[in-house]
Amino acid sequence: MTVALIGLTAPHSKGWLTTLQHLPECERLLIADPDSEGQEDMPDDAEWVRSMDELLQGDLRPQLALISARNDQSPQIGERFLREGIACIIEKPCGRTSAELSRLNDAASQGKTLWAPAFMNRMLPVARHARRIIVEEGGIGRVVSVEGRMVTSTVEQRNPQHWLFDKQVAGGGILHWLAIHTIDLIRYLTGLEYTNVGAHIGTLSGTGIDVEDMAACSFQLSGGAVGSLHAGYVLRQRYGDIGLTIRGDLGEIDWPMWGRQGQGRTLYIHEEGPRS
Template sequence: MQEVHAALLGLSHPHSLAHLRTLQAVSEVASITLWDKDEALLQETVRNQGEKISGTTTDLASVLGQQQILFVVAALRNDLGPPIFIRALEAGKHVITDKPIGKTAVESAEVAAAARREQRKLGVFYQNRSLPPIQDARRIVEQGLIGELVSVEMRMVTTQVQVRNPRHWLFNQDKAGGGILSWLGCHYIDQILNITQDEIVSVAAQIATRSGEDIDVEDVAALSLGFASGAVGTFHAGYMLSMSGGGYHNAVGYDTYVSVNGRLGRITYSSNGTPTSIDVESSHPSWASAPRRTFDYTFGSSPAYGGASGEAFLRAFIDACQGKGEPLATGEDAVRVAKIVDAAYESSRSGQRIDI
C-alpha cells in the first residue's frame, strides 16, 4: 500500500481523538491535516497528540482543496455532519464517518447518494466487522454449519446516562436524532446483518426514557425483528449498568449477548467488552466428530480505536480508496441500519409494527 495523506474533520466528537490515534497508528498514513471551527482546540490537539499532523485550519474549503489528501475521517455532531460530508465528497475526497452519518435514514441516504454521484468511497465506522470472532461467525453461517436461520437474540446494555454527561449533545434529540439505538444499538444491528447476511424487513418496538436524567432521547429500547428469510429476532439495548464505571472508552462498561440460531445449530457469544470467544454447536455432518466447539481469540496491541482490528478496518478503507475492493462497512450499510432504527422509533410512536 502506498503512502497516503488524510484529514480529520472535527475534534470535539467523543471519538475524534480515537480516530486520530488510528490515523497515527496506520503506517501508510504519511500526514494528517486537522479541521475544526475551534482554533484553541486545534492547537491543544497538536500539543497533546501531534504525531503526523502536518497542518491545522478552521477553513473547511482550505482543507478540502488540498489535492494530496486522498480521504477524510469525519467525526461530527449528527445534525452538522451530512452537509459537510457532501461537501467533502463533491471536492473529490473519499469519506469515512463515525456512525450513524445523519440523524435519520433520509439524511444518511442523501450522503450515500452524493458518494455514488461523485464516484467516491463512503465508509462508516462499524468496526466490529473487522473483529476476528465476528468474521468467523459470518463464515460459519456462510458455510451452512448452523443451517437456515431461525432466530436471533441480542442484548447490549452499558453504563448509565449519569456517568456519560447527560448535558452532552448525544442526549439531545435535536442534535443527536435519537438515543441508545442510534448511538450504540446501531453497532449490534449492523453486526447481525453482517453475520447473517439476511435483511431485517419489519420492526415492532418499545422505547422509553427511564434514567431519571433531564434528557429527551430514549435510554432503553426493546425491539422485535422480522427477517426476509422468515426468521425472527429480539434486541434489548439500554444505559443501565450502575457499577461498571463511566466514560466513552470503558473496556468493561458493557454486558452483551448474541445468539444466532439455525436449524442445524447456533453461534453464541457474550462479553463485557469485545468478545474474545464464540461458542458454536452444529449437527452438520462435517462436524460429527466435534459438534460443540469454542473458538478463542487474542488481539494484537495497538493504540488505534478498536485496537489492531481498528487498524485493519481503516486499512481496508484506504485500499478501497485506491481501487482495491470496497470498505468493510459502506454508506449503504449505514442507510440499512438507519432505516431499522427509524422504523423502531416510528413503531414505538404509533404502537404498530413497521415494515421496511
C-alpha cells in the same frame, strides 16, 4: 496518501487520531474541526487546517476524509467532501435521520466516490470468524432466530449534559449511538436484511434528557428469521451486558461481547441438530 481527520472533540476522535498516526498508508495527516476546537491537542506529526474550504483546495486536498463530528454536523460535512469526489469514512450513526443518510448516498453518486459508516466491530477477528461459519460455510444451517443485547452503563454515569442525549443534535439515544452496532452486526454476521421492524422505547433515567435510554425491538429478516434487540443505559455496577446469539436449524453461535469479566472475544458454537 493524504488523510483528513474532521473533528477532534467527538467521543471517538482521539481514537481515530491514534489509528491514523500508526497507519503506514497515511503519509500526510491533516486535521480540521467544524467548531475550530481541539487545536491544543494537535500532535506534532499532523497539520492543522483552519477551514473546510482550505481542505478542498490545492495541495491540501485529501484522498480520504475521516469524519468524527457531532451527529448534526457529519451529514453536511460528508456531503461536501463526497460531492468533490473525496472518499469518506463517517463515524456512526453518520446522521440523525434516514433522509440525511440518503443525501450522503446521493452525494457519493454525484462525486463518483464511496463512503462507509465506521462500523469497526465488523473487523474484529471474532466477528469475521462468525460470519465465515454462518454465511460462507453454512455451519448453523438456515438462520431462524437472533437475540441481541446492548445494555450498558447509566446516563448519569455518562453525563446527561452531553450532546449524545440531546435529540436536536444526536437524533436519538441508545439506538443511534450504541445499539446501532448490534443492528449492523446482525446484518453482517447473517448476510440477511431487515424486512420488518417494531419497537417500544422509553426515557426512564429521570435525568432530563429527551432521547430514548431504553428500547425493546423486534424484527424479521429476509429468509424469515425473527429476532429481538434489548438496549438500555441502565447498569450502575458494571459497563456492559452486551451480546449476540444467532440460531439456525443446525446449531447456534453465542458471542458474549461484554459481561462481568469484561470484553469477550470467544464464540460458543453448537453445530449439532436435525435438519428442519
